[in-house]
Amino acid sequence: MIELNTNNTTDIATAITKLSDKDIDQNKNQNFNELKDKNEKTATIDNNFEPKFKKNPNGSINEDINEIFPHTIFTTKFKYFIIILCSMSGFWSAIAAPIYYPSLPKVQETFGISEKIANISVVVYFIFQGIAPSIIAPFADLYGRKPAILVCSLLYIGANVGIALSNNYGLMLFFRCFQATGIAPVIAICAGIVGDITTKANRGGFIGLTTGISLIGQATGALIGGLISSRFGWRAVFWFLSIGCGLTTILSFLFLPETKRTIVGNGSIPSKRLINFSPIWAMPRMKKRLTNDIETLEIDDKENVSTIKKLSSPFSIIILPEISLFLFSASIIFATWSMMLTSISNLLSSKYGYSTLKIGICFLPSGIGGLSGSIASGRLLDIYYKRCKKRYLEDEKSGNNGEKKEFDLFKARLGILWVFGLIGCVSFLIYGWTIGSKKHISIVLISTFFGSFSSISPISSSTTLLVDLFPESISSSASSINLTRCLMAAGFVAGLSSIIDKLGVGGCFTMMSGLCVIGNICFYCDVIYGQRLRSKRE
Structure with missing residues (x-):
């Protein structure tokens, strides 16, 4: 109790102020705790909402500010629109390699080169496809997602025009390298966009969709390439890529908003730089969403780190032991899948006597399997993550987690991959022995369906985990999976013919x-x- 001296008005005013401040502090703390508790209970239920509390420099929550802001201003429908739009750019990255396969014999004839020399144009693409994202994608973490996608797409368009107009093989190889350098980083940048507009609870499904739409080009590219090449010639393939990517680039310029959270926060902050501007914000319906929630603007944790170190972050991520383990696993599965897709054309032609059109049609099951696998794995990832998170919160509430036990992201993201891994191993084994011994084509096509179905999940899961572990440099971390999988695929595809010559088709895919x-x-x-390795190092 505070004693009042009624003869002194100053004492009365002071006492009232103390009482008011005390009540305000109590209400403020009570409201903050209620909001915090409510958030913890609904964190695994509401996928489109993530609270943002202002933090002190030491990382503690500032209880003077208890306002909650949406994680992103974009609705679920608009999120899907953004994902599909950026995945269309990724599609042109994935399709560029397989769409070229049916054209190899005609390229040999045009330039008068051998089969081994012609295959160099495939291998160099894989090499630059792996290296380029690790060098270029970090720019998206520095300057924004949108300008990075537009620059990469323009470079890709120019390279395709150069290939279509090349009059010698050396010049074609030169532009082939630029083709891969330009478009390969787009997939990693798309992962950055997904990380910006999603929470951990629903990120797996969106990344699964992004990866599936992008990599579906790898499964169906040979069909499209065969149809175009047989009708209009091999140069028309690259005109097709230029026109298709050009249309996508125009759509991205008009409708793709900047999502980098250090630039636009949850999307409500107008970008200050012209390179991050999107014309879609001029629409009245979209403009009213720019509420300028400055509290959602994230500060770059690496602000004082040199630019060179920022750009080399993908390589520093790869050498971490817990990261290299799952990168190797995802890469070897992707390499096996690439070998399967690469070998189909020659084996169906030599053993089954199929025409270019029939061979192209035989790629459809793998394309459908890849898309189905991306959707299924994305949904399962989200369900399994929520289940792990719910169990963790229940254990934390009951005191079973101990004092400082962290949530195990590795288990939540990789825990169900053994199912897809088992399906993949069996599918590749069946594919090798059935197509090698010329069994009924239906068995071969079913095996390619399940092989593609199971190969998407490790890539999606690994990408999602990298985004969760390195939220401050999403594009850089996502490019590390692109580096390892493409370089490993390049190595195995380059040696595919030699391995089949020595071990046979069945022996190759058994290995x-x-x-x-x-x-x-x-x-x-x-x-x-x-998680133990990561926690111990930190």
Whole structure:
């Protein structure tokens, strides 16, 4: 109790102020705790909402500010629009390699080169496809997602025009390198966009959709390339890529908003730089969403780090032991899948006597399998993550987690991959022995369906985990999976003919299935020890 001296008005005013301040502080703390508790209870239920509390420099929550802002101003429908739009750019990245396969014989004839020399144009594409994102994608973390996608797309368009007009093989190889350098980083940048507009609870499904739409080009590219090449010639393939990517680039310029959270926060902050501007914000319906929630603007944790170190971050991520384990696993599965898709054309032509059109049609099951796998794995990832998060919160509430036990992201993201890994190993094994011994084509096509179905999930899961672990440099971290998978695919595809000559088709894919089993073991090791290794190092 505070005693009042009624003869002194100053004492009365002071006492009232103290009482008011005390009540305000109590109400403020009570409201903050209620909001915090409510958020913890609904964190795994509401996928489109993530609270933002202003933090002190030391990382503690400032209880003087308890306002909650939406994680993003974009509705679920508009999120899907953004994902599909950026995935269309990724599609042109994934389709560029397989769409060229049916044209190889005609390229040999045009330039008068051997088969081995012609295959160099495939290998160099894989090499630059792996290296380029690790060098270029970090610029998206520095200057924004939108300008990075537009610049990459323009470079890709120019390279395709150069290839179509090339009059010698050396010049074609030169533009082929620029083609990969331009478009390959787009997939990693798309992962950055997904990370910006989603929360951990629903990120898996969106990344699965993004990866599926992008990589569907790898499964259907040969069909499209065969149809165009047989009708209009191999140069028309690259005119098709230029026109298609050009239309996508125009759509991206008009409708793709900047999402980098250090630039626009949750999307409500207008971008100050012209390169991040999107004409879509001129529409009255969109303009009213620019509420300028400055509190959602994230500060770059690496603000004082040199630009060179920022650009080299993908390489520093790869060498971490818990990261290299699942990167190897995802890459070896992707390499086996690439070998399967690469070998289909020659094997169906030599063993089954199929025409270019029939061979192209035979790529459809793998394309459908890839899309189905991306959707299924994305949904399962979200369901499994929510289940793990719910169990963690229940254990934390009951005191079973101990004092400082962290939520295990490795288990939540990689825990169900053994199912897809098992399907993949069996599918690749069946594919190798059935197509090698000329069994009924239906068995071969079913195996390609399930092989593609199971190959998308490791890439989606690994990308999602990298985004969760390195939110401050999403595009850079996502490019590390692109680097490892493409370089490994380049190595194995380059040696595919030699391996088949020595081991046979069945022996080749038996060996690769064995490596996939080792990869699954690495996934399991990461599920058990990944979080421990990371926590111990930090």
